[in-house]
Amino acid sequence: MDRLVMRGGRPLSGKIAISGAKNAALPLMTATLLTQDPLTLRNIPDLADITTLSELLSEHGAEITLRKQDGVRSLTLSTPKITCAVASYDLVRKMRASILVLGPLLARHGEAKVSLPGGCAIGTRPVDLHLKGLEAMGAKIELEQGYVNATAPKGLQGASFRFPIVSVGATENLLMAAALAHGDTVLENAAREPEIADLARCLMAMGARIEGAGTETIRIKGVASLHGADHLVLPDRIETGTYALAAAATGGDVLLTQTDPETLGALVDLLVQAGAEVEATRDTLRVRRDPARRLIGVDAMTAPFPGFATDLQAQFMACMITATGASMISETIFENRFMHVPELMRMGANINLHGGTALVRGVDVLRGAPVMATDLRASVSLVIAGLTAQDETVVNRVYHLDRGYERIEAKLSACGADISRVRD
Ligand code: EPZ
Numbered sequence: 001m002d003r004l005v006m007r008g009g010r011p012l013s014g015k016i017a018i019s020g021a022k023n024a025a026l027p028l029m030t031a032t033l034l035t036q037d038p039l040t041l042r043n044i045p046d047l048a049d050i051t052t053l054s055e056l057l058s059e060h061g062a063e064i065t066l067r068k069q070d071g072v073r074s075l076t077l078s079t080p081k082i083t084c085a086v087a088s089y090d091l092v093r094k095m096r097a098s099i100l101v102l103g104p105l106l107a108r109h110g111e112a113k114v115s116l117p118g119g120c121a122i123g124t125r126p127v128d129l130h131l132k133g134l135e136a137m138g139a140k141i142e143l144e145q146g147y148v149n150a151t152a153p154k155g156l157q158g159a160s161f162r163f164p165i166v167s168v169g170a171t172e173n174l175l176m177a178a179a180l181a182h183g184d185t186v187l188e189n190a191a192r193e194p195e196i197a198d199l200a201r202c203l204m205a206m207g208a209r210i211e212g213a214g215t216e217t218i219r220i221k222g223v224a225s226l227h228g229a230d231h232l233v234l235p236d237r238i239e240t241g242t243y244a245l246a247a248a249a250t251g252g253d254v255l256l257t258q259t260d261p262e263t264l265g266a267l268v269d270l271l272v273q274a275g276a277e278v279e280a281t282r283d284t285l286r287v288r289r290d291p292a293r294r295l296i297g298v299d300a301m302t303a304p305f306p307g308f309a310t311d312l313q314a315q316f317m318a319c320m321i322t323a324t325g326a327s328m329i330s331e332t333i334f335e336n337r338f339m340h341v342p343e344l345m346r347m348g349a350n351i352n353l354h355g356g357t358a359l360v361r362g363v364d365v366l367r368g369a370p371v372m373a374t375d376l377r378a379s380v381s382l383v384i385a386g387l388t389a390q391d392e393t394v395v396n397r398v399y400h401l402d403r404g405y406e407r408i409e410a411k412l413s414a415c416g417a418d419i420s421r422v423r424d
Contacts, residue, residue: 002398004409006419008368008389011291012252014415018240018259019045019406020073020233023311024195026097027172028202028233029053032062032077033104034180035206037228042074044233045406048399049095050075056091056098059084060105082109089115089146095403096120099127100169102150103177106139111151116143121374123334129163129170136161137174137181158183158222166191166304171218172199179208181222190218193305194263198234205229235283237263238311238377239405244287245312246384246412248276249319251291254415261285266308270316273298274323297325297362302333314340314381321349322388323362330357340378343371347385347393365390372396376404383408387417 020043030053032039044050044066054064054075061083067074085105092098092115105112117127127148131141134150138157142149158181163170171191176199178185190196192214200213206229209221240259247254248271261268261280268278271287274295279286289295297320302310310333320327321344331337338358341351346369350361368391373379379400386393395401398421401408409419 001396001424003422003424004383004395004398004401004419005422006383006386006393006395006417007391008366008387008393010387010416010418011250012247012254012387012412012415012417015255015257016243016411016415017257018235019043021195021198021236022047022049022404023238024198025050025233026053027100027176027195027199028231029057029075029077030100030104031176031199031202031206032057032079033060033082033101034108034176035226035228036080038076038078039206039228040074040076040230042072042230042232044073044075045236046073047404047406048402049097049404052091052095053097056087056101059088059091060101085109085112087112087114092117096125097169099130100173102130102148103134103173106134106150106152107156107177107180110153110155112148114148114150116146116148121339122337125334129165129167130173133161133170133174134177137177137185156181158185158220160186160188162188163190168193168196171196175199175210175213175218175220176203178220178222179203179210179226183222185220185222187218187220188216190216191304192216194234194237194260202229202231205231235259238309240264240285241267241309241312242315242380242384242405243411244271244285245315245319246387247287248274248289248295249322249384249388251289252415253288254286256285256287257283259283259285265306267312270298270300270308274319294362295319295323297323297327297360299328301330304333310334310337311377313337314377315384317358317360318344318381318384320360321351321363321385322366325362327360328357329360332356337375339373339375340381343373343382344385346371347389349385367391368393370394370396373400376400380405380408387412387419
């Protein structure tokens with residue numbers, strides 16, 4: 001298993017080009033199941049999760065071609081026919097986003113058998129809302145031997161559905177299903193994440209009739225069929241936020257390009273309160289901190305968009321561990337998203353965990369250590385900590401990072417970080 005080896009203490013300085021958003025690309029890829037025509041997605045990141053989903057979609061009958069032009073990767077996905085409506089446990093357990101094939105398969109094909117994803121490192125993560133929403137649209141759902149058996153022989157019917165809690169994935173699944181349902185659907189308390197609006201833009205380019213994506217009420221008028229489209233995937237706001245926090249943590253000066261600062265309002269507010277300087281243009285974000293002035297501890301609480309993203313909580317904590325004063329960090333989205341805490345403490349961080357809240361008291365120095373984490377964002381928080389620590393840090397199990405960060409060691413090295421990958 002590959003490891004990342006780094007020596008901390010060098011401020012990051014330079015430019016990092018941001019990749020297409022993983023969490024937008026995955027649902028967009030599943031939209032191929034809604035049409036027999038080719039769907040082209042540009043700005044696809046080079047990540048393990050994209051490969052896993054490509055494998056799953058191929059099993060359903062998708063033909064997928066990858067093109068690279070001027071450094072931009074595009075996928076063309078074409079599913080003339082759904083050849084198999086089963087999503088097996090072997091693939092779904094590798095990546096929870098596989099549940100997003102359920103709505104499209106059911107809407108176009110009238111049946112689907114999708115493995116239940118099961119729990120994961122950050123929480124139990126049920127999919128009950130995906131199933132309840134589809135049932136409200138007339139699907140018959142049975143759970144059998146760890147699989148969801150869903151049928152809608154006469155097609156799905158438009159419905160009104162109010163999400164009891166905000167769910168990004170359930171909003172995406174229902175949005176895609178409703179696009180091909182008979183009649184009108186209204187989704188209330190829908191997720192407002194930029195990835196939802198991006199999916200809706202692509203669906204509309206495919207002929208779907210959607211209003212209000214990006215707000216808490218989405219209205220969809222079902223159409224009989226969708227056609228192909230060419231769509232540019234939006235920039236990855238979590239990758240942007242991660243490097244922004246790495247710049248602040250190391251006392252660096254980094255220009256993040258090809259991004260969309262408008263998707264990062266809550267993080268920018270926190271960075272500014274903590275004493276970093278932030279400048280945004282339409283598609284760049286510059287983050288710097290005078291290395292002579294430490295960051296200041298500030299409190300943060302995760303919340304659905306436009307609140308502070310749970311996917312940036314671990315990285316924010318990595319910044320706060322060497323700030324002056326204390327920071328109270330509350331996680332409200334997932335019940336077990338603090339796997340980074342014990343590892344950060346092994347590097348000398350002073351953190352007290354009380355349920356969903358971590359009290360971080362800033363320390364003067366961190367010391368490098370061999371560390372590992374079982375989740376993507378927890379792993380990258382250890383990289384940020386390693387870049388600020390004295391001596392050598394070895395982050396094990398890099399495959400978690402490869403699920404969500406394209407060429408992380410190359411992007412950080414280009415900004416002066418002493419980091420390399422050791423292949424075993
Ligand atoms: C998406 O996961 C992201 N994944 C996650 O990113 C992100 O952390 C999460 O949204 C929250 O922003 C993708 O987009 C592929 P949810 P998702 O449904 O859709 C509960 C990363 O690091 N819930 O919004 O699975 C759930 O347990 C990943 O890139 C139910 O109770 O998240 C959680 O507590 C990790 N029942 C909360 O809702 C359901 O049916 C929010 O989950 C569905 C969700």
